[in-house]
Structures are given as C-alpha cells and as structure tokens.
Amino acid sequence: MSWYIIAALAAAVVCIAAFAFQFFKLLKMGVPEDLSDKGGDIGKAVAYSYTKAMMPQHKESAYLHLPTYAAGMIYHMGTFLSLALFLVIVILNFAGVEMPVVINSVIAALLFITSALGFAILIKRMVKEELKFISGADDYISNLLTTLFQLFSALYLIFPATGMLYFVCTALLFLWMPVGKIKHLLYFFFARYHLGYFYGWRGTWPE
Amino acid sequence: MKVLDKELKKKAINLLKNESDSKLITHLNACVRCGLCADSCMFYLAHKEPQYTPAAKVAMVSSLYRRYCTYAGKMAPALVNAKELDEEYAEKMVDMLFGGCTMCGRCVKHCSIGVDISYLVKKGREMLATMNMVPATLQSTVDAAVNTGNNMAIPVEEFTETIKWLESDLIDEMEDPEARIPLDETDKELFYTLNPREPKFFPLSISAMAKVFYAAKANWTLSSKYYDVTNYGYFNANNAEATIIAKNLYDEIHKLRGKKLILGECGHGSRANRWEGPNYLKKKYDFETLTAVELIGDYIRKGTITLDKSLNKQVCTIHDPCNLIRNGGMFKEIRFIVNSSVENLVEMDPYGNDNYCCGGGGGMLAMSEYNDRRLKIGKIKADQITATGAKIVITPCHNCVDQLLQINHTYKLGVRIMTISEIVADALVINNKTK
Numbered sequence: 301m302s303w304y305i306i307a308a309l310a311a312a313v314v315c316i317a318a319f320a321f322q323f324f325k326l327l328k329m330g331v332p333e334d335l336s337d338k339g340g341d342i343g344k345a346v347a348y349s350y351t352k353a354m355m356p357q358h359k360e361s362a363y364l365h366l367p368t369y370a371a372g373m374i375y376h377m378g379t380f381l382s383l384a385l386f387l388v389i390v391i392l393n394f395a396g397v398e399m400p401v402v403i404n405s406v407i408a409a410l411l412f413i414t415s416a417l418g419f420a421i422l423i424k425r426m427v428k429e430e431l432k433f434i435s436g437a438d439d440y441i442s443n444l445l446t447t448l449f450q451l452f453s454a455l456y457l458i459f460p461a462t463g464m465l466y467f468v469c470t471a472l473l474f475l476w477m478p479v480g481k482i483k484h485l486l487y488f489f490f491a492r493y494h495l496g497y498f499y500g501w502r503g504t505w506p507e
Numbered sequence: 508m509k510v511l512d513k514e515l516k517k518k519a520i521n522l523l524k525n526e527s528d529s530k531l532i533t534h535l536n537a538c539v540r541c542g543l544c545a546d547s548c549m550f551y552l553a554h555k556e557p558q559y560t561p562a563a564k565v566a567m568v569s570s571l572y573r574r575y576c577t578y579a580g581k582m583a584p585a586l587v588n589a590k591e592l593d594e595e596y597a598e599k600m601v602d603m604l605f606g607g608c609t610m611c612g613r614c615v616k617h618c619s620i621g622v623d624i625s626y627l628v629k630k631g632r633e634m635l636a637t638m639n640m641v642p643a644t645l646q647s648t649v650d651a652a653v654n655t656g657n658n659m660a661i662p663v664e665e666f667t668e669t670i671k672w673l674e675s676d677l678i679d680e681m682e683d684p685e686a687r688i689p690l691d692e693t694d695k696e697l698f699y700t701l702n703p704r705e706p707k708f709f710p711l712s713i714s715a716m717a718k719v720f721y722a723a724k725a726n727w728t729l730s731s732k733y734y735d736v737t738n739y740g741y742f743n744a745n746n747a748e749a750t751i752i753a754k755n756l757y758d759e760i761h762k763l764r765g766k767k768l769i770l771g772e773c774g775h776g777s778r779a780n781r782w783e784g785p786n787y788l789k790k791k792y793d794f795e796t797l798t799a800v801e802l803i804g805d806y807i808r809k810g811t812i813t814l815d816k817s818l819n820k821q822v823c824t825i826h827d828p829c830n831l832i833r834n835g836g837m838f839k840e841i842r843f844i845v846n847s848s849v850e851n852l853v854e855m856d857p858y859g860n861d862n863y864c865c866g867g868g869g870g871m872l873a874m875s876e877y878n879d880r881r882l883k884i885g886k887i888k889a890d891q892i893t894a895t896g897a898k899i900v901i902t903p904c905h906n907c908v909d910q911l912l913q914i915n916h917t918y919k920l921g922v923r924i925m926t927i928s929e930i931v932a933d934a935l936v937i938n939n940k941t942k
Contacts, residue, residue: 329529335785337796339836349621360617361543368543372619433557434540434566436588479579480587484620487537491621494530498623502782503836507860 304467305393308386311474318478319486326490331497338501345500349492353505368424371417378414379446381407382453386470389456404457411454418447442480445473511594511638519634520592523572530623531630535572537622538565544624547617549863550607553884559607561614561624567600568631597640604631605642606877609869610742611829616860632744641743648873649739652752657735659703667731669706673714680714681721681937688717689728691763697727697802698765698794700736700756700780702773702905709905715932716771719803722812722937727769733759736771737906738779742870749779750787756780760794767795769802772926774828774904775868778835800831800903803931804840807847814934819849823930824897826855826888826911827862828904837903844927845901848934855891863887865902867910882917885910889918903927 356362362369385407392399422443425431448469456466477483499505525531540562545551550559557563570590573580580589590596610625618624635641641649652658657666667690674688689695699720705712720727733755740749760768770777777798785792797805806812825845831837838859845852855862866885871877888911892900900911900922911924925933 326529326533329526329532332528332530333786334782335789335791336782337785337792353616353621359619360547361541361619364546365543368541369619372541428542430545430557430560431540431542434542434560434562437586438588439540441586481539484537484539487533488620490529490533491537491623494533495615495621495623502834504833504838504860507838 301393302463302467304464304471305390308467308471308474309390311471312386315474315477319483322478322483322486326486331494334501336501340500340503340505342497342500345505346493346496348506349496349499352507353496354492368421371421375414375417375421375446378411378418378450381414382411382450385411385453385457399457408454408457411450411457415447415451415454418443418450422447438480441476442482445469445476446482449473509594509597509640511592511597515638516592519637520571520575522630522634522637523568523576530626534565534623534627535569537620538562538569539620540566541619543619544614544617547614548608549611549613549866549884549887550880552887554880558603561608561618564603564608564631565622565624565627567596567603568627568634571634597635597638600631600635601640601642604628604635605645605870606874606880609829609864609866609871611864611868612833613829613861613863616833629744632742633746636743636745641745642874642876644875645739645743645870645873648870649743649745649748649752652735652737652739653748656733656755657703658737658739659707661703661706663731666706666734669710670713670729670731673710673717677714677717677721680718683721686717686721688713690731692728694764695726695728696766697725697769698760698763698767699727699729699734699769699771699799700776701729701734701771702737702776703735704905704909705771709908712772712905712926712929715926716799716928718932718935718937719806719812719928722935723806724811728763728765730759730763736773736776736780738776738783739870739873741775741779741783742873746787749783753780753784753787757784757788757792765794767797768792770796770798772799772903772905772928774830774835774906778830781835798831798835798837798903800837800840800844800927803927804844807844807931812931813936814847814931815936816846816848816850816934818934819899819930820851821849821898822851822853822896823849823899823901824853824855824892824895825858826865826892826900826902826907827859828902828907829862829864829868831903832862833860841903841927844931848930849899849901853895853897855895863891865907865910865914867906867913872906872909881910882913885914886918889914889920892920892922893918897922899923899925899930901925901927901930 425435452466452469455462544561548561571592573587574584574589579587608628610628612625614624648658651660670688677686738752740752770780781796865888866881871881908924
C-alpha cells in the first residue's frame, strides 16, 4: 500500500477520534440546567428544529438567497458523496477490485459540478465585501480543501494516476476538519438541538 | 482608550471556558460565517456595513474563544481566525455588542446552522461587564435600580402620591368608592409589577390595568417600594447586579405574601423575571409567575371580564416585542387578546416570531450615545407600520412603546401607540356599561 494511502487512512483515524472525543464530551456536558418553569414541549420543539424549521421557506438564510442556498446544499452533498466515495475506494483498494467505468464517470461528473460550486462559493467569499469582512484563513482553507477534495475525487475516478494528489488532499482535509470550521459537521447537530431545546422551553417552537 | 486590567481580562476570558453544559461550546464552534444572516439583522439592513452582520458579532466572541481556549488558536491564531483581546478589540466589542445588537434573536431563527447569536452576544456583554466596560449610560440605569429599587429612581413618596391620585380618578370613573389601586397589601392573590416609565410618564397605563383588575374583581396589590418589573442587569449582563434586581421582587412578594407574580407589560422585564430570574437566584420560584398578557388572556377566556370589540373600531396592528414573542412564546396569546378587543387587526409583514425588533431593545433606549443608530434602525419598523395602514399600534412592552413613540415622531407616522391593557380597558364592559 502506498504511503499516501496510509497517510490518508491515518488522518481519517485522527479525525474520527477527534470528533468522537468532542461528541462524547458534548453529550456528557448536557444541556444547561434551567430553574424556570418550562413553558412548552421540548421534544416536539427539538424535532421541529431538525425538520420543519430547516425547510427553506422557514429561513431567510435560504429563501432570500436561493441560488446560494441551492449551491451550498449541492456542495454539501458533494462533500458527503466524496466522503462515502473515499470509504468505497479504500475498501476496493484492499479488495483489489475496480469500480465500473460507468459508475466512475457518473460520480465524477457529479463531483465536477459540486466542486465547481465550491469554487463559486470560494470566489464569492473572496469578492463580496460582507463575506471578506467576516472571513479569515480558516474560511478559505476549509472551503479550498473541501472543494479540492471533491475535485480530486472526481479526477481520481477518471485518472487513477492522480492518486497521490487525491490521498494527500484527503489526508489534509481529515486533519483540518476537527481544527477548522468544518467541525460544524458535528456542532451543527448540537446547535439545532440547543435551539430546539431553548425555543421549546419558552413555548416558541413548534410554530 | 481604557487600559484593560489583566486580572479582569483573565476573568472575562474564563467566562468562555465554562464547561458546565454544552450550549456555550456548541454555539462558539458552530458558525461557518456563511454571512446569510446579514439580511435578518435590522442593523445590517439599515446601515449596509459588514460589521453589523450577526456573524461578525459572533466572531467578536468566538475569535477570543479560539485564541484563549483552543490549542489551534494558541499555536496558530492566524490560521483559525483567533484574535487577541486588547484595548482596541474591547472597544470594538462595546460598540458592536452593546451598540450594534439588541439581542432580539431574529437572526437566530433564520441562521442556516442554528447558532444562538444573541446568546453569544450576551456572553460577550458579560465579558465586557466583567472588565467594567458597560456603557456608562446603561450602567447608570442599572445603578439606579440597584440603589433605589427602580430604574428611574422614583422616590417612594412620589410613587405613592401618583398611585393615590390614580386611585381617586379610578373611583370617579368607575363611580364606585370601593374601586382601589391597593398598595403594600398582604396576602393578595396577585402581586402586580410595573415598568417605572408608567408612574413617571404613562400613568394612564396603570389606570388601564387597574380598570381591568376592577372589572375582574381581582385580589391584587402593588408594592410602593419594589414594583419595578424591568431588569437592566439582563442588558448590561452583570449577573450579580441582575440577581440583586431580581431578588428585590422575589423578596417583596414573600414579604407581602403574594400568591402570583404578575409581570407588567415589559418585554425584557418579563424575560428577566419569568425565564432568567430563577436562574439568577439559583432556585425555583415557589410562586407562579405570569405576564400581564397571560393574565388578561385568562380573564377573557374564563369570562372574568367582558369585552366589546366594537368599542375599538380603528385599524390596529401589533408590534411583537422580541422578548415576549420570539423569546417568550406569547405569539398566540397576544393575538387572542387583541382579536377579542378590536374590530380590525392588520398584521405587519413580517410578524410574530419573524417580526423585527422596534430598535429599542437590548438596552438601546438607555444608551443615548447610540440614539442616531437606534432611530435609523427604527425606520424598518416605521415602514412596517405604514404598510399596515393602522391607526393604532398595540404592544405589550413599555420599552417598545418608548421607541415606537420616537419612531412615530421621527418618521411622522401619525399613529397612536397603546399597550395591551390600554386597548383591553377601552373595550371593557363593566356592569353592562362601557367604560
């Protein structure tokens, strides 16, 4: 097995361990103790927080920015597809099996599109005044690494010779994930929970 | 520029290290700086300047968290957007977290992730309070409440005189010598509270609620010393001071052996007592706490009071106070009361949980240095009101009333601003007579 595949696998282990540590830490810490009398149904509000409250028609961040929202959603799908693909690639590598060319081509085409959207989001961040103001190195690194991860995944499917590029990029992404803002992969779910809990306690949600 | 005291700075940073629960650490780590929250913030909408985006305000606090509470931030701060807390940074925090956000929470609901932005802004304010950097204007309001028992420093004698005068008017209006505005009476069912702006500037608001109590034959009292429902300690984020203020009401209701604490029409006061109070005092309240809105709603629902909505014929609209609606769950209750009291209600767009803050929340009304900013963001509310065509704006919050009055004047809206008790009092039918 090549050194870069080992590096990517090692980075994946580090990444999973870091996220697992954070995950269990957050679970152990739990929700804030609230001594006021509860005003609503927390269970329903938390469920609402993960479902209806996430629908585009309920959030200005979605319905006022539909092109960006759509690009972001597709970009995220590309990331999850690339992560799943990494798992498949590693397993097939171990098994010495190759993916059918048709499947490779379809996935690659999808990932070319998602990575193009990733670059578009990155460019938007670089040129739009409001985004430039709130952005720092982490924002550019996270966006670039994730986009390159998708692009190199696509390239690797079509040109296996780019394997080193793909696995090195994957390793870097895995190492950066728990450090940079990509860690929202974990915190997003806890944030939605806390929001549902808060609005549920106050009787604001479900609407 | 004020020099930061090292010890106080350390204490402020330690606030970010609180790991007693996962809420703080979650929200500090969740923002992805997508910037899509900008259009949900009235400060950004009014000014179109990037520092007003909610994400920028989150970053003011989370950058410090990363710098002082994470390994990556300690080793490579530039890589992870970690910032140093120095004098210049602290001044910017004051300007943005006190003067650039009312903690209305509108952005929270619309955040693509679900970051509790106002909670983080409040945490930033707590840090500034720890470093004695609360704007002096806001601090003086808190000091007045701590030192005198009410935020306008109204002497007990002056308050008592006002109440006696209002009681005499009530007797005349009700044509009933038994009509009362009780003061300092013990063992009453309801311990009612006021925003000090009422005795100072809007005494007829007290009369309106007294009329509702009269119609409901309520067993109630006011305290002559501790009646202030507000708690600006919530806004200056000095939890020790907020606790002192909350304890005033807690102790007074016990002293007078009241059964229920009724929170007068004040958004943040309701929040500070109903939701935050027990947490400030670190104990569950052994009495029921209700907002005036809930009490009046209950009166209507049970038929304790009778209303004739034809007495309020003018077109009305509702301004939803953030701390009662979005952060207090009163959306349906307010509509139930208003729909029972007026013939013609037109909603603003947006309204309810999506409504814009009036611009006077978060302590903005107390901080005169931000007056221009406050009135500029108030234009959004002014446009909302104009679009409804309403002649009366109803809101159950005296802070909102104040800001709406100023908006009314500044943007020449020509509307009347009324509280819930005022609109209900105008629709009351007492002894088969309208009052």
